Amino acid sequence: MPTYKAPARDARFIINEVLDLASYGNLPGFADATADLVETVLDEAGKFAAEVLAPLNLPGDQQGCTRHPDGSVTAPEGFKAAYAQFTESGWGTLSQPAALGGQGLPHVLGFAVEEFLCAANQSFAMYPGLTSGAVSAILAKGSPEQQALYLPKMIAGTWTGTMNLTEPQCGTDLGLIRTRAVPQADGSYAITGTKIFISAGEHDLSENIIHLVLAKTPDAPDSTKGISLFIVPKFMVGADGAVGARNAVSCGAIEHKMGIHGNVTCVMNYDEATGYLVGEENKGLAAMFIMMNAARLGVGLQGLAQAEVAYQNGANYAQDRRQGRALTGPAEPSEKADPLFVHPDVRRMLMDAKAFTEGTRALALWCGLLVDLAHVAPTEEERQAADDLIGLLTPVIKGYGTDKGYDVATNMQQIWGGHGYIAENGMEQFVRDARIAMIYEGANGVQAMDLVGRKLPAHMGRAIQLFFAEVDRECAEAAGEPRLADLAERVGKANSELKAATMWLMQNAMANPENAGAGAHHYMHITGIVALGLMWLRMGKAAAKALSAGTTDTAFYEAKLVTSRYFGERYTPDAGALRRKLEAGSATMMELPAEAFATA
């Protein structure tokens, strides 16, 4: 059975020393987030994740969810009790507005906790994760009455939420949705249609489920411009907030899938169900994107989380399992074999994992801070800069973070050899669970196009220019620090590759947009490498500072510097190769006719 221990120490290092949370103490919500509170929250959340959620992960995978003949669904054994504990402890309320029952703490802290929950049990974490996505859409676009009626219970976790976008004929292309919303005399709408792939669509964890549903009103344009967003509660909610009769929405079937067995994936049937418009008619997609952008960062955290828990179990196994001898001669001659840990190829996979998880954690937490700064930074310029960077980095964290998270989980399974393929050891579950994160909330190819087609050209490239400048500044600063100079040079070179790739796209996508499409995935990965490089420069700087200041925890900070060097050596070379692939353009890629792909 795999184990999990939350990397609270590392999160604390990032929050306190890399992001310097204390320096934002004058901003709303930040004053409460003292170093002591941060430590307490991280430790307690880590304990909850490790002690309550992690033990349910493997059994939850093996048991899965059960749909009963009446359409009700039960989550795996133990989930209901754990969810009750989750809501009692208020883990879902951390970064939610105080006025609605939240704790009003910075998002950066919420992000750190979210990683722990996902790593311990991704299937479980998805139930509150989806609720929080639904909360953000209602917060942004719901009427004051809707907010007052639904949000306190959703934030408390008494009710959960869902996102209903996909239909059998459409996932990415929401212009094709067919679910209808017919206005009723009382101002509500009658919602009819079938939604698929609805995570947490039906279960026994919460008193009520608040579905957010995309549908089309009768006269709406037949495109993405004709989509509206509706609240459709499972049980009708009275004006006093009391739960009433069952609405005409039900779970028609559940899917059998590769992983995340503990989170139910439902076919949801709406049969003239009562729905309430959120915001304006035909403006549903914009509202849904608010929800989706938050969700995308959350999915990036899932990539990190599965990599982290797989890494821990890969590292433990590498110490415990003895097989073969070190290439330099027996490391432990009194034993019949050395631990796997002595083998360079095992170490390569562990260091790759370490460089990824620690770098991505820093990147994700920085983005968490930016989410806060986009709202509460003192100047418009700072708020805009934060918003630009979040926009740019969201598809990178989602796309690169989950691609690499899956690779890392696969490598950690590899360390276990044949035992990694056996279900009861849990390593293969991490791979299966990590796999979905590359697909949902916009497949990674869609993320790449969001980055290249939308985020890059917006405001004449303002966001990427800001990012370049940030990397250049950090490289220049690190060049003077002997233990970071090599990394600075390598990250600088990768940043040059990214600049060149950006220039190439600007010059060639205009002539043929397929050049952008053909290079988008490469571009997303180069950006990911440079973004992690930026994080390693910052972490290296903080580590060097702590060591100069005479920290007693030298091992922790020395490891940061070694891992930063490893990142430079083993991650940055790919930037050049990816740029060359990108510069090959779309001509050859798009040349063959459909028949050439027919089975020969």
Next chain:
Amino acid sequence: MPTYKAPARDARFIINEVLDLASYGNLPGFADATADLVETVLDEAGKFAAEVLAPLNLPGDQQGCTRHPDGSVTAPEGFKAAYAQFTESGWGTLSQPAALGGQGLPHVLGFAVEEFLCAANQSFAMYPGLTSGAVSAILAKGSPEQQALYLPKMIAGTWTGTMNLTEPQCGTDLGLIRTRAVPQADGSYAITGTKIFISAGEHDLSENIIHLVLAKTPDAPDSTKGISLFIVPKFMVGADGAVGARNAVSCGAIEHKMGIHGNVTCVMNYDEATGYLVGEENKGLAAMFIMMNAARLGVGLQGLAQAEVAYQNGANYAQDRRQGRALTGPAEPSEKADPLFVHPDVRRMLMDAKAFTEGTRALALWCGLLVDLAHVAPTEEERQAADDLIGLLTPVIKGYGTDKGYDVATNMQQIWGGHGYIAENGMEQFVRDARIAMIYEGANGVQAMDLVGRKLPAHMGRAIQLFFAEVDRECAEAAGEPRLADLAERVGKANSELKAATMWLMQNAMANPENAGAGAHHYMHITGIVALGLMWLRMGKAAAKALSAGTTDTAFYEAKLVTSRYFGERYTPDAGALRRKLEAGSATMMELPAEAFATA
């Protein structure tokens, strides 16, 4: 439900036009392999794979194997009947010696058929695949009596075979095995111990199962030098070949695993079972390696096969599923959306897959030819060259072929979006089945060390020098062909990177062997890229020749040239990045102490 159609046309192109099988007609066994016969065999094998095996693949995954209370095991429904059809058609006998009931055809043909069987149903194909591994060990090291007693029935498929290496405490490090073999008065041995991960260890497909078991005699050295190989039949075999009483070997449990559910993975208990020594005492590992080398090429074929079947289903879905619009404007304005096929990122994944599967098929079939030439080429020099190249390329086909095969299967699943994650669509099974090939028969890290530590330095680098020369020659020749010049330049550059990496290893592994270990996996991948590049040069040359000669099948040959260019553009750039990683050496990788990997 996924579909499969054997790529017989492509295999024929490689065998006839790239490898020019006809030019070997004067060699033993080759005379029978006329172009007509090749075509018939490929077509019939393809039909059998597609019509009989492929429909059992998904149901076999879902049902899995069943162990009954008496220790007997039944394969999934339909497997027994399909296996009977397999043996009746003689598909296992193709490349086996005529004297033992085989058809004596070249291995290159057997390899092509093996790919089809694996692609249609890897779990099924493993039953005869393991038999064929066991046959090769008995052929190489068994006594004439053993060969006469066991091989005709094993080749016919009436009996199947297994390989029993792994024990709970050891997989890679066979020096640690504990299974004991005690000599008996009648010349047999009493075998006692527990073996795990025994594929096809117990099932209902064949009359008897011939286990090849590694064990130690009482006074054997306590290392790999003390391992002997034994034949342990499930049912005792009389001198007349009749099946007799049950031997003391039984299946104690079966594993629940990530994939290949249709092939049973057994814990085998030997309780003073009667075994017969194969070859000499303490020389078992050498015998096992004969079996293993053949098996490693077979596992490389599995990587190719899962990539191919996933590719076919990815390509089909990309044509059928409509979502979004082409970046250059609606491709099919009369429809509400264009096929996925119009999107460059989808095309990127398809072209990556096509470049890999066709290139790897050529490489594997070339190796199949080399297996023949190593035995029957007219001069000692040619036989030695063939043997050198097989030795060098076996870990590359196994390691690179299965790493990339898994990546391709993952990408093809990605094309299906959320539907790729759903079990009933079968795409996720390809990924789960492909995953094992990176692990068994020597994990890919072990392959990398076999390449760098053994195959590279052997005979002062004779094999790699031969390989370099072959690539250089092909590049020089292609430089004159306008449509191959770009590819030739890129492959030439990748070959230079490989040469530089080789030089670096020679200079730095002597000083510190960990430099070899740290770069081994990178080196294996560079070699894989150059090897596929060599294949694309040869295929490009053959395609250009066919087009010049006025072929009517222009689409097929044009596609070869386009795909060869794509390979150059999108695969070769990685060679440089991998070389730079390799040249970073082991210092940083190995610097951190074990504590740094402990959960923080």
